[in-house]
Amino acid sequence: MQTKIKEYRAKYELTQEELAQKVGVRRETIVFLEKGKYNPSLKLAYQIAKILKTSIEKLFILE
Amino acid sequence: MIGNPKWFERRKYGGWGITPKTWQGWVYIGIMVIPFAIFQSLPFWDNLTRLIIYGIWMLVLIIDILSIMKNLDKDEREEKIEALAERNSTWAMIAVLLAGILYQTYLSAFSQTVKIDWFLVATLAAGTIVKSLSNFILEKKDL
Numbered sequence: 525m526q527t528k529i530k531e532y533r534a535k536y537e538l539t540q541e542e543l544a545q546k547v548g549v550r551r552e553t554i555v556f557l558e559k560g561k562y563n564p565s566l567k568l569a570y571q572i573a574k575i576l577k578t579s580i581e582k583l584f585i586l587e
Numbered sequence: 588m589i590g591n592p593k594w595f596e597r598r599k600y601g602g603w604g605i606t607p608k609t610w611q612g613w614v615y616i617g618i619m620v621i622p623f624a625i626f627q628s629l630p631f632w633d634n635l636t637r638l639i640i641y642g643i644w645m646l647v648l649i650i651d652i653l654s655i656m657k658n659l660d661k662d663e664r665e666e667k668i669e670a671l672a673e674r675n676s677t678w679a680m681i682a683v684l685l686a687g688i689l690y691q692t693y694l695s696a697f698s699q700t701v702k703i704d705w706f707l708v709a710t711l712a713a714g715t716i717v718k719s720l721s722n723f724i725l726e727k728k729d730l
Contacts, residue, residue, distance in 0.1 A: 549662035556664065565663050 526585040530558045532576035547571040588651045590615045592658040597669060605655055619648055677714070684711055 533543055540554045547568060556562035557572075564572070564584075573580045594612035595605040607613045623644050627637065661669065684707050691703045 550665065553662050553664045562664055568663060 525563055526560050526587060527557055528583055528585070529554070529572060529576070532578055532583065536576060538575075543572070543575065546575050588654045589619075589647075590651050590655045592655050592660060595655055595659065597656075597659055597661065597665075599672075605652065605659065619651075681711070681714070 529543075533540070538546075540558075541551050544551045544554045548571075549568065553562065553564075557564060566580075569580050569584060573583050576583065591611065594607060594609045594615060596608040598604045598606045607616060623640075626632070626640060632640075687707050688703065688711070691707070695702045
């Protein structure tokens, strides 16, 4: 699964650590999410989308 | 409790339990272990005092470590990794337990006397019960 977390994170000038803290996960989880190597739970996907002021559909692209 | 879960992380390599991830964690280990080791090495305590102190110390340590383990800061990815690692280790243990029981059964048949270590059987039985209970409870729970 591809994600646009990195682009949205840059847009809002958030570091991986800051985003991780806001959604309550470790920085490594954000790293793996950005690389498309981790499929998050619906709850985490929703939380990230909310922080990055977008929708889950725009943030996560199912290949 | 005494220890803070933020000082520790789950032990990933070399067993189960927790391992310090900050200097405070190492201080905690030092405070919990060194005074006890010194107490036990001093010659002027009688056996009863040693036994009582040992019991109380172990109880406090076990309760505190269980509390730390329960409140460890783990995110969903880490929980998933932990669950898969625990499952794999369980399969390895089951394989060894079964091999042990089969070997003992073979020896028993060969010598025509029952020489089975019932702790191995009890371990498998306990695992079966816990698995069944876990499935029963988790099937009804919001996950």
